[in-house]
Amino acid sequence: MGTHWSVQVENRVAVVTISNPPANALSKHVLEELSESLTALENDPAVKVVIITGEGRFFIAGADIKEFTHMDGADGKAAAERGQRLFDRLETFPKPIIAAINGACLGGGLELAMACHIRLAAAEAKLGLPELNLGLIPGYGGTQRLPRLVGRGRATQMILTSEMIGGEEACRIGLAEAVYPAEQLLDEAKKLAYAISEKSAVTMKLALEAVHGSATLPLDEGLAREAALFGQAFQTQDVKEGVAAFLEKRKPKFSDL
Known part of the structure; x- marks a missing residue:
């Protein structure tokens, strides 16, 4: 630094x-x-x-x-x-x-x-x-x-x-x-x-982008952005791991942990 x-x-x-x-x-x-x-x-x-x-x-x-x-x-x-x-x-x-x-x-x-x-x-x-x-x-x-x-x-x-x-x-x-x-x-x-x-880095990034939209976009555009980012989350391996861990009652092991 x-x-x-x-x-x-x-x-x-x-x-x-x-x-x-x-x-x-x-x-x-x-x-x-x-x-x-x-x-x-x-x-x-x-x-x-x-x-x-x-x-x-x-x-x-x-x-x-x-x-x-x-x-x-x-x-x-x-x-x-x-x-x-x-x-x-x-x-x-x-x-x-x-x-x-x-x-x-x-x-x-x-x-x-x-x-x-x-x-x-x-x-x-x-x-x-x-x-x-x-x-x-x-x-x-x-x-x-x-x-x-x-x-x-x-x-x-x-x-x-x-x-x-x-x-x-x-x-x-x-x-x-x-x-x-x-x-x-x-x-x-x-x-x-x-x-x-402890959360997934890739989905943290998506969440931060969605929240930022709440300050910069009209509600309808912000909701559209959220839906698109929600869809992107489903393209990751971490959503599969997170859902499986929930159903199996265990702590998730995300890809970057």
């Missing part, structure tokens, strides 16, 4: 940790390294589930503000488009990605977390989109993903006030799926990842 991203694989689960002191900021170089890491993880048959977390007290505290000092309008648009493409890749990644939000998760950090498939937060975490404090707006998808997760009104309030919320509140409004004490967070993320990793 890159110099700012480390990876540890255990039981088919990759824990990817950002380390870019002091606040794990997302510089252009750090984002490029993340893209390279995603390519390696996608192509690694030993990895079925990915956890992204931060080193130290921070998850990711945002973009590298120093890079903004020499940017004009065209530069800003290009930077936003690069970040959006990368986070779109996270959202459509063929393997489940869990964000373990261990600390400050602000700006681009929250935008990254919102692009992950599942978010778990430490109670001590702080989540928010403070870009308006800098005279900016969120640019890596925050204005689009936050309303889809918490509702338009709550998202508008958070964006316009630059409000930071804790893990408990993030869970209450649907920005996180669960909240844990910081010292338990990574272990709980691993437990969830291990449970998911």
Whole structure:
């Protein structure tokens, strides 16, 4: 992986940790390294589930503000488009990605977390989109993903006030799926990842594609996509094994286990 991203694989689960002191900021170089890491993880048959977390007290505290000092309008648009493409890749990644939000998760950090498939937060975490404090707006998808997760009104309030919320509140409004004490967070993320990793990789990929359609397609098109993917599942060996295991009252042995 890159110099700012480390990876540890255990039981088919990759824990990817950002380390870019002091606040794990997302510089252009750090984002490029993340893209390279995603390519390696996608192509690694030993990895079925990915956890992204931060080193130290921070998850990711945002973009590298120093890079903004020499940017004009065209530069800003290009930077936003690069970040959006990368986070779109996270959202459509063929393997489940869990964000373990261990600390400050602000700006681009929250935008990254919102692009992950599942978010778990430490109670001590702080989540928010403070870009308006800098005279900016969120640019890596925050204005689009936050309303889809918490509702338009709550998202508008958070964006316009630059409000930071804790893990408990993030869970209450649907920005996180669960909240844990910081010292338990990574272990709980691993437990969830291990449970998911027992499923068939090929059908997990189909399920992720179907769920993503719920956010991007009208209902009738989403249902058509689901039916097509349901049919694809029947073309795999894993459906035969899964059905046989159910009827024989045993645990399935999917092709990638």
